[in-house]
Amino acid sequence: MAGAQKNIEKGIQGEAYVRDVIEKASELLGKLIRVYNHVILDFPSVYGKRTVEIDHIIVTDDRIIIGETKAANYVQTDYSEETWTLLNGVTTDNPIEQNHFHKQIFCSCFDIPREQVVTVEFLLEYSERSVRSHYPNDYVLGKDNLLEGICLLLSEGKEKLDFDELCKQLEKIEAKSAWRDAEHKENLEEIREIEEKTRTRDNHYRFKRTDTVKCPLCDGFLVFRYKPWVKKKLGNKKNTWNIALGCSNYSKTGCDKFIEPKKDGGQGFDDVEEIHIEDRMGWTMEERHVGTILDEYINLREENETLKNNLQAERSKNQAKDNQILDLKETNKRLEINVAKAINRAEEAEQECKRFKRFFGQVYIKK
Ligand SMILES: [Zn+2]
Incomplete structure (x- = not known):
């Protein structure tokens, strides 16, 4: 390919x-x-x-x-x-x-x-x-x-x-x-x-690659055998079950421990006790x-990132406050203008009032 x-x-x-x-x-x-x-x-x-x-x-x-x-x-x-x-x-x-x-x-x-x-x-x-x-x-x-x-x-x-x-x-x-x-x-x-x-039936590998299995009959280890002779020995015509565990000492001592799968595939080796590398x-x-220094570098970079984010947040908050102050100033200015206008109007009204008083006063006096 x-x-x-x-x-x-x-x-x-x-x-x-x-x-x-x-x-x-x-x-x-x-x-x-x-x-x-x-x-x-x-x-x-x-x-x-x-x-x-x-x-x-x-x-x-x-x-x-x-x-x-x-x-x-x-x-x-x-x-x-x-x-x-x-x-x-x-x-x-x-x-x-x-x-x-x-x-x-x-x-x-x-x-x-x-x-x-x-x-x-x-x-x-x-x-x-x-x-x-x-x-x-x-x-x-x-x-x-x-x-x-x-x-x-x-x-x-x-x-x-x-x-x-x-x-x-x-x-x-x-x-x-x-x-x-x-x-x-x-x-x-x-x-x-x-x-x-x-x-296994839930689709996991039955053994880790680092697992070993002791032979129960001798000091050897059981390993998977799956070449054509196993298929013959297991009497399987189908290709599915042609796998078994055999002793690693077979060629040396003739130990013929042989564990066949019981049911389907991995499920058949449920009883086999493996030894994990951690235990060995x-x-x-x-x-x-x-x-390592790489760790320190990563940590410093993360701290730096956090500080940068905090600073940015602080800046945004300040900006918001500045905007609020500007708004308040605007409002204040508008209010001042309105107050001035109101005072003006009040003065005008007072003048008007005085004029009327005088006018009515004269009329009253004449009467
Ligand atoms: Zn053996």
């Missing part, structure tokens, strides 16, 4: 553009940072041995920034929606959720506290977006504040952390990742296919927000 190809090219250009901006920010700040692009990481999942691809990993003295670049236009960009829809109608991951998922994999792969990792979504087709999302250490930058935002995120923190060992590993992984594009793409397609097959990693507490 020409449209899809165009989107891929736009994506590649977008990533290159962000790489340039990161380099520019590092030059502007005169700060040496380490950047790894296009890094493919492996992770265990109930969906099998799977991969994630992280667009940018920036390592500074005190934090790690995981960046996801999007050069696409969407029908809507509601931060809290699970999925976003591209203009061509294709449903795709909400990049905020996608990046959160990448962060979970990254932190679990290298055993790094979540508070040391910031995620940023670069929405290159958008501007004037809200910079903070619902995740505690996550930011959304658009074309209008990309360089500024990166500069502020790269600015000096208080503590220095040692990421040398991590960087050595990332260097090796980055080099290998270049050859794993096709594998990653296939992985993604397979996960999506399984997700669709295991949807011991992330029992809510992730703490760690303040």
